[in-house]
Amino acid sequence: MILLPCAWCGLRDAAEFQHVGEIVARPDPRTATPARWRAYLYLRANRCGWTAETWYHRMGCRRFVKVERHTETNEVRPVSGGAPGAVG
Amino acid sequence: MKASYDVVIVGGGVHGLAAAYYLAANHGITDVAVLDKGYLGSGGSGRNTAILRSNYLTPEGVRFYDRSIKLYQRLAAELDFNVMFSQRGHLTLAHSDASLRTMRWRAEVNKIEGVDSEVIGPAEIKRLVPFLDVSPAARYPVLGALWHPPGGIIRHDAVVWGYARAAAGLGVHLHQNTEVTGIDVVGGQVRGVRTSQGDIATRVVLNATAGWCSLISDMAGVAMPVQTFPLQAAVTEPVKPFLSTVIVSGTLHVYVSQTDRGELVFGASVDPFTSYSMRGSLEFIEGLAGHVLELMPALTKVRVLRQWAGLCDMTPDFSPIMGRTPVDGFLTDVGWGTYGFKAGPVSGEAMAECIASGRTPEIIAAFGLDRFAEGALVGEKGAAAVGH
Numbered sequence: 002m003i004l005l006p007c008a009w010c011g012l013r014d015a016a017e018f019q020h021v022g023e024i025v026a027r028p029d030p031r032t033a034t035p036a037r038w039r040a041y042l043y044l045r046a047n048r049c050g051w052t053a054e055t056w057y058h059r060m061g062c063r064r065f066v067k068v069e070r071h072t073e074t075n076e077v078r079p080v081s082g083g084a085p086g087a088v089g
Numbered sequence: 090m091k092a093s094y095d096v097v098i099v100g101g102g103v104h105g106l107a108a109a110y111y112l113a114a115n116h117g118i119t120d121v122a123v124l125d126k127g128y129l130g131s132g133g134s135g136r137n138t139a140i141l142r143s144n145y146l147t148p149e150g151v152r153f154y155d156r157s158i159k160l161y162q163r164l165a166a167e168l169d170f171n172v173m174f175s176q177r178g179h180l181t182l183a184h185s186d187a188s189l190r191t192m193r194w195r196a197e198v199n200k201i202e203g204v205d206s207e208v209i210g211p212a213e214i215k216r217l218v219p220f221l222d223v224s225p226a227a228r229y230p231v232l233g234a235l236w237h238p239p240g241g242i243i244r245h246d247a248v249v250w251g252y253a254r255a256a257a258g259l260g261v262h263l264h265q266n267t268e269v270t271g272i273d274v275v276g277g278q279v280r281g282v283r284t285s286q287g288d289i290a291t292r293v294v295l296n297a298t299a300g301w302c303s304l305i306s307d308m309a310g311v312a313m314p315v316q317t318f319p320l321q322a323a324v325t326e327p328v329k330p331f332l333s334t335v336i337v338s339g340t341l342h343v344y345v346s347q348t349d350r351g352e353l354v355f356g357a358s359v360d361p362f363t364s365y366s367m368r369g370s371l372e373f374i375e376g377l378a379g380h381v382l383e384l385m386p387a388l389t390k391v392r393v394l395r396q397w398a399g400l401c402d403m404t405p406d407f408s409p410i411m412g413r414t415p416v417d418g419f420l421t422d423v424g425w426g427t428y429g430f431k432a433g434p435v436s437g438e439a440m441a442e443c444i445a446s447g448r449t450p451e452i453i454a455a456f457g458l459d460r461f462a463e464g465a466l467v468g469e470k471g472a473a474a475v476g477h
Contacts, residue, residue, distance in 0.1 A: 002371070016372060020362035022316070036462050043314035043405050043461045047303040049365045072317075073365045 100297035101125030102134035107437020116445035119260035126268035130249035136399030142240035160434035170251030179240025279418035300400020302423035318359035327351030406466035
């Protein structure tokens with residue numbers, strides 16, 4: 002079982018969460034070109050190693066959490082500032 | 090290993106080996122190296138559930154996979170290697186009005202493209218698979234199914250070995266335990282590949298590495314719309330033959346077939362989060378067993394022998410990324426997600442033509458990397474997401 006550190010609920014079973022994905026900076030919709038916007042929608046780093054990502058505590062507090070996960074070993078470590086307002 | 094090759098193919102699975110074989114057999118290009126960081130067929134080619142079908146949703150997808158089935162049908166004769174292709178028929182179950190509607194849509198697209206595919210009702214399903222629970226009392230009652238007689242199963246390792254032997258016989262070099270560590274690009278043109286066994290000069294590199302494809306593309310500076318997810322599968326002890334078709338249930342996230350040895354092979358949808366880990370999970374096998382028993386309650390005493398995982402390179406539209414990239418000489422045959430094995434022959438044939446002619450063949454024209462920048466996606470989720 003993989004445990005994820007929820008900033009509000011503590012360590013919880015990863016099955017309670019929905020994986021939202023790696024954190025990608027959202028371009029300003031007023032100035033982004035279509036190419037820039039589609040890059041934001043589709044392109045991912047897909048790293049094999051430590052990745053900062055967002056999870057949604059769907060069956061818990063229903064808030065978004067930032068964590069760092071090693072995508073090859075699935076080790077997880079909390080992110081500083083992973084709590085309030087952390088919507089990826 | 091030579092210091093230079095005309096073409097270097099990264100990835101010694103069915104896609105890379107088929108591309109090497111068709112380069113040599115169809116185009117006379119034999120100065121080709123296939124590199125694999127493990128052994129041949131150690132990735133998705135040896136980890137899939139060996140199901141073949143062509144009943145996709147988009148006309149582009151149907152035409153493409155239908156060509157693959159036709160190549161598979163004569164593969165044993167062409168390679169002189171028994172690949173044990175059994176066209177036993179493929180059933181995709183519908184448990185809701187919505188999925189029945191999608192299946193009718195798929196059946197009509199399939200028929201227009203000349204692919205044998207039709208929607209059948211519970212009575213006909215029961216006749217084909219007597220052990221299946223089609224009663225209205227089931228938790229997810231079976232309302233109908235998409236019946237696809239040309240679909241079936243094949244010996245996936247034999248496909249890999251057959252292509253490898255035939256390619257090697259035509260002069261292709263196969264290098265196992267050779268990991269690519271870098272790709273040299275000068276002025277927007279590929280010049281060479283760095284590997285754990287030494288450097289190779291080349292002007293053409295084909296990336297055929299499935300779950301690891303974005304790591305290889307990164308080396309050439311080509312960004313990919315790909316996320317890598319594990320997909321788990323399991324196999325039971327052998328039992329008497331009782332299941333003569335492939336059964337897929339999208340609602341229950343499971344597909345089942347019985348091998349020639351009598352083992353039941355189960356597959357599922359991808360894991361719920363991205364990872365390069367190939368460890369199995371208890372959550373998976375618990376869920377899978379439950380779903381299989383909802384379909385066939387008689388299997389309660391059957392024991393699971395083992396479970397495993399493979400890596401799937403998922404794209405946003407569930408279609409592959411094939412052809413040329415902004416870097417000259419760097420081509421991709423990736424984005425194969427959960428449906429790469431069944432596309433091996435046609436992909437190899439098309440990529441070989443693409444490399445030999447320098448033009449993108451019509452059959453893969455819709456699958457270019459540039460479609461994401463243009464928003465011209467080829468949505469196959471309705472037919473590819475779980476059903477295999």
